[in-house]
Amino acid sequence: MITIKDVAAEAGVAISTVSKVLNGYDGVSRATRDKVNNAVTRLGFTPNAVAAALSSKQSGRIGLLLKMGNDNTAMDEINMSYLSGAIRSAMDNRLDAVTIFYEMISDLDRDALISYLKSQSIEGLIIFGLNKEDSTLIKLIESEVFKIVVIDAPLTNASTSSVSIDYAEAQYDVIMRTFENIEGNRILYIAGRDSSYSTAAKLTAISRLEHDLHTRAHIVYGDFSELKAREATFKYAKESDIIACGSDLMAIGAMRALMELDIFKPVCGFGGVRLMAYAGKQMNTVRQDFENLAHEAVVRLKDLLAGSEGKAYTAGYELIRMKYADVLN
Amino acid sequence: MITIKDVAAEAGVAISTVSKVLNGYDGVSRATRDKVNNAVTRLGFTPNAVAAALSSKQSGRIGLLLKMGNDNTAMDEINMSYLSGAIRSAMDNRLDAVTIFYEMISDLDRDALISYLKSQSIEGLIIFGLNKEDSTLIKLIESEVFKIVVIDAPLTNASTSSVSIDYAEAQYDVIMRTFENIEGNRILYIAGRDSSYSTAAKLTAISRLEHDLHTRAHIVYGDFSELKAREATFKYAKESDIIACGSDLMAIGAMRALMELDIFKPVCGFGGVRLMAYAGKQMNTVRQDFENLAHEAVVRLKDLLAGSEGKAYTAGYELIRMKYADVLN
DNA sequence: CTGTTAGCGCCTTCAG
DNA sequence: CTGAAGGCGCTAACAG
Numbered sequence A, B: 001m002i003t004i005k006d007v008a009a010e011a012g013v014a015i016s017t018v019s020k021v022l023n024g025y026d027g028v029s030r031a032t033r034d035k036v037n038n039a040v041t042r043l044g045f046t047p048n049a050v051a052a053a054l055s056s057k058q059s060g061r062i063g064l065l066l067k068m069g070n071d072n073t074a075m076d077e078i079n080m081s082y083l084s085g086a087i088r089s090a091m092d093n094r095l096d097a098v099t100i101f102y103e104m105i106s107d108l109d110r111d112a113l114i115s116y117l118k119s120q121s122i123e124g125l126i127i128f129g130l131n132k133e134d135s136t137l138i139k140l141i142e143s144e145v146f147k148i149v150v151i152d153a154p155l156t157n158a159s160t161s162s163v164s165i166d167y168a169e170a171q172y173d174v175i176m177r178t179f180e181n182i183e184g185n186r187i188l189y190i191a192g193r194d195s196s197y198s199t200a201a202k203l204t205a206i207s208r209l210e211h212d213l214h215t216r217a218h219i220v221y222g223d224f225s226e227l228k229a230r231e232a233t234f235k236y237a238k239e240s241d242i243i244a245c246g247s248d249l250m251a252i253g254a255m256r257a258l259m260e261l262d263i264f265k266p267v268c269g270f271g272g273v274r275l276m277a278y279a280g281k282q283m284n285t286v287r288q289d290f291e292n293l294a295h296e297a298v299v300r301l302k303d304l305l306a307g308s309e310g311k312a313y314t315a316g317y318e319l320i321r322m323k324y325a326d327v328l329n
Numbered sequence C: 001c002t003g004t005t006a007g008c009g010c011c012t013t014c015a016g
Numbered sequence D: 001c002t003g004a005a006g007g008c009g010c011t012a013a014c015a016g
Helices: A004-011 A015-022 A030-043 A049-056 A073-092 A110-119 A135-143 A167-179 A197-213 A226-239 A248-261 A274-279 A287-305 A317-323 B004-011 B015-022 B030-043 B049-056 B073-092 B110-119 B135-143 B167-179 B197-213 B226-239 B248-261 B274-279 B287-305 B317-323
Strands: A061-066 A096-101 A124-127 A147-151 A160-164 A187-191 A218-221 A242-245 A312-314 B061-066 B096-101 B124-127 B147-151 B160-164 B187-191 B218-221 B242-245 B312-314
Touching (some): A015 A030, A049 B049, A061 A073, A073 A096, A073 A287, A110 A135, A160 A287, A187 A197, A242 A248, B004 B015, B015 B030, B061 B073, B061 B287, B135 B147, B167 B197, B187 B197, B226 B248
Parallel strands (some): A061 A124, A124 A147, B061 B096, B061 B124, B124 B147, B160 B312, B187 B218, B187 B242
């Protein structure tokens, strides 16, 4: 293996000088910088990241925490989008991203988890798909031991930022657009899950709608399940003018139920995963949104790692709005 | 941060002794081993993997190389299954897995890629979804610079193993089972892509079928595209008794075409991704198979890293056979 | 602007 | 069976 020492010798300069040009510090003359760079390419030198990490005590290592979707493929698409966005962005920011599944750490308590992450020399974390029931993770966040960015859950503190889609606004908007083309104001809202942060945000949109449309929505929880949405639709579709769902998968369930009932009601989904194409509808994906969200998260984490304070950011809604223009109604 | 030095002091032994018990070397008395372990738990010591890597010159770091599925969600499910299988297995084997997307390295030539991987101190690689057109990767494999396990592509050398599903056998079996229930022997086979290794394997199954059934199959390439399979079906369905496809997505396309044509022919897919549930068929997923395949790959890579020779392994077909018992015919 | 030097935390001979 | 000592490759003061 060829080291900076070799480079230094080849270039005829000191070892520290090489280190400086490698890390882009200033205080090196144009001439020596060139000498060093030449030596580097001549020798085909590649810096040893491990040694750099040990020496600088900065591993630049971040963990991407996500949940496997054992129940629906939509989850897989979302996860892959997050992952590719985050990993690519990490690469651009010279961070080293490792992916971790909830399932791998679910049997650890807070302190064991902290030990584990430390032994992996992980400095920061991006948490995808957190919900209110993930108590260990919530404790981890509260401990402020690691720099963390939480996606789509409004948790922040000195070392935690959050980046979210504005679900309240998006849900309001999606349903309102659907209403533009119909008569009546009776809403059946099939919400996700009580323990989901985004479901909570979406429900505030329903309150706002009730107020604006002078109506009282019928709200049921579908637990993000196609089947439950289907059942809810069978039960309550008749006394509704529109069926709005907190996820696309549930919208599929609702549409199927309507087909079997052989009645027409506008159905409005949320999420825009590609899966929808197989329910007989054409649509663009919002894959890009998830990638962007992940990208934003990486940038925020980098800020945090560099010492800034935790903060909440909203991102992605603009894009989602565009995509929803002509979908599902 | 608390180091082995602290542990050594706490336990009243030498640093090297601590290192030995930590790494499970023998040559330490039962008594001192206990003393050390107690000190470790008392202090809540977590070894620094970076320092260990630098010192031992073994990072234990492996790269998981995979392709994003920009065209179909089935790909996402497969990728996620691979990933979770590989990552979990890596954790169990005390390896450190980082995921890398083809897209991130597609603009690098062989040597640049080698540099990149080295700078990341990656010692081994598991390559998913390789096809014959990925020339840079093939060159990388041929260079034998890294220990590599290739999934589903028959490439091996001194430092490369491959782990594959027995596609030839599986494809033969799946089609044969479908034939059990029908009359006639005319096959329309919609193959994947010419550049795909697994497509090549599946095509050998077709030759065997032609021989066994005294027939001549009509073979077209569907490029793993639902649309192309659909078109092929429109064109050639009438003169066939069965339509066999190299992937489930293409089987969906074929089924849709048949529905529009309003004729019935048995359709036989391949792959068993959960997506199929949305095409109106119930089935189990072969998610587990992909996880197992990935697991197998990690184990093989570990062998390779430990110094064994590259070799080809077949795995997973047994499982797939079970799952196909009552699917799609 | 350039060179010297002391570690980072751990592993690993090699004496004792 | 245990301890002392010399690196691994790089970074970061600190002199010069």
